[in-house]
Amino acid sequence: xxxxxxxxxxxxxxxxxxxxxxxxxxxxxxxxxxxxxxxxxxxxxxxxxxxxxxxxxxxxxxxxxxxxxxxxxxxxxxxxxxxxxxxxxxxxxxxxxxxxxxxxxxxxxxxxxxxxxxxxxxxxxxxxxxxxxxxxxxxxxxxxxxxxxxxxxxxxxxxxxxxxxxxxxxxxxxxxxxxxxx
Amino acid sequence: xxxxxxxxxxxxxxxxxxxxxxxxxxxxxxxxxxxxxxxxxxxxxxxxxxxxxxxxxxxxxxxxxxxxxxxxxxxxxxxxxxxxxxxxxxxxxxxxxxxxxxxxxxxxxxxxxxxxxxxxxxxxxxxxxxxxxxxxxxxxxxxxxxxxxxxxxxxxxxxxxxxxxxxxxxxxxxxxxxxxxx
DNA sequence: TCGCACATGTAACGTGTTACATGATTAG
DNA sequence: CTAATCATGTAACACGTTACATGTGCGA
Numbered sequence: 372x373x374x375x376x377x378x379x380x381x382x383x384x385x386x387x388x389x390x391x392x393x394x395x396x397x398x399x400x401x402x403x404x405x406x407x408x409x410x411x412x413x414x415x416x417x418x419x420x421x422x423x424x425x426x427x428x429x430x431x432x433x434x435x436x437x438x439x440x441x442x443x444x445x446x447x448x449x450x451x452x453x454x455x456x457x458x459x460x461x462x463x464x465x466x467x468x469x470x471x472x473x474x475x476x477x478x479x480x481x482x483x484x485x486x487x488x489x490x491x492x493x494x495x496x497x498x499x500x501x502x503x504x505x506x507x508x509x510x511x512x513x514x515x516x517x518x519x520x521x522x523x524x525x526x527x528x529x530x531x532x533x534x535x536x537x538x539x540x541x542x543x544x545x546x547x548x549x550x551x552x553x
Numbered sequence: 554x555x556x557x558x559x560x561x562x563x564x565x566x567x568x569x570x571x572x573x574x575x576x577x578x579x580x581x582x583x584x585x586x587x588x589x590x591x592x593x594x595x596x597x598x599x600x601x602x603x604x605x606x607x608x609x610x611x612x613x614x615x616x617x618x619x620x621x622x623x624x625x626x627x628x629x630x631x632x633x634x635x636x637x638x639x640x641x642x643x644x645x646x647x648x649x650x651x652x653x654x655x656x657x658x659x660x661x662x663x664x665x666x667x668x669x670x671x672x673x674x675x676x677x678x679x680x681x682x683x684x685x686x687x688x689x690x691x692x693x694x695x696x697x698x699x700x701x702x703x704x705x706x707x708x709x710x711x712x713x714x715x716x717x718x719x720x721x722x723x724x725x726x727x728x729x730x731x732x733x734x735x
Numbered sequence: 736t737c738g739c740a741c742a743t744g745t746a747a748c749g750t751g752t753t754a755c756a757t758g759a760t761t762a763g
Numbered sequence: 764c765t766a767a768t769c770a771t772g773t774a775a776c777a778c779g780t781t782a783c784a785t786g787t788g789c790g791a
Contacts, residue, residue: 409771462650473695482638512657
């Protein structure tokens, strides 16, 4: 999915600034779609406005910089919903952690172990964030996708806990430089 | 992760042609890392050879076109393992299916249902592919990551089966153009 | 006979990232 | 005082995709 579609999806639900769209795309539920940076969001919004799919108004704030608030137009809504009827791209899962796991036999056990712990921490954090979102968000479809993500992550977390020792056992044992060499 | 690293990872385990690297990256376990196309693999291999991280030899075949078989060099092995010591990038999960799910209330129930079925089929296929790989591959680390992927997909599959009706219920009921309008 | 699997490679193109430029307020 | 948050935007650059060019053998 591309940044254009992400912007339309977010604006479909509520008005937002470019800044806010980026926040939503990096945290919580919208991160399931694309993680976008400013450098792609601002140009995407500008183009969307040119094409009449969104409009913007500027709001001055005391002290803080002005905000450019975007709204979706009826044409934008229609275009977005229409795009959902087109064939869906396949889901993507990519993991550098699994690459490390694949090469565990070539790596010291303490490196493998600390990477597992990092991964576990990361999963815990994402679980906490999503839990917060379940409370805040009221729409039932939002709830459904958040629960889906939440349960998937809980599964990953539990699986890793249960099987981490097997992976560590495959790694090179840490050389104790002191006594009992063999 | 980038295509360079993917090439080194695959060549670390066995010699391969560009064609084969692409196959491995689209099917089975290596798809956890990056899915690369010819247009990125061939230039990456050429650059890797220039830099002395891999070497190639050409093998003629009767009838079929010649094959250019790449091997990793000791320098390449070292560089690859070294890269595994560097901080790991976060795992990525992106789903167009979930975008559709988020907008279920705006979509007809039959569309939502058929997309769920597609997703389920896709998961079943991937599960079958990975099962085959478990039998073929003997290295314990390979087995470990395949099992991780396999169990994650089985979980997703089961979760979807258990909760699909809730999502379909959120969608717009299909209009029966015949009798009993209200 | 049609299309797929094998097999390599280039060129044009699109999309997105990183770094930069700018600047006030607030919490630690 | 320092870092983070809010806030917008551009330019250079990296990376990868798609389409094209080329060609054989095999199975349905």
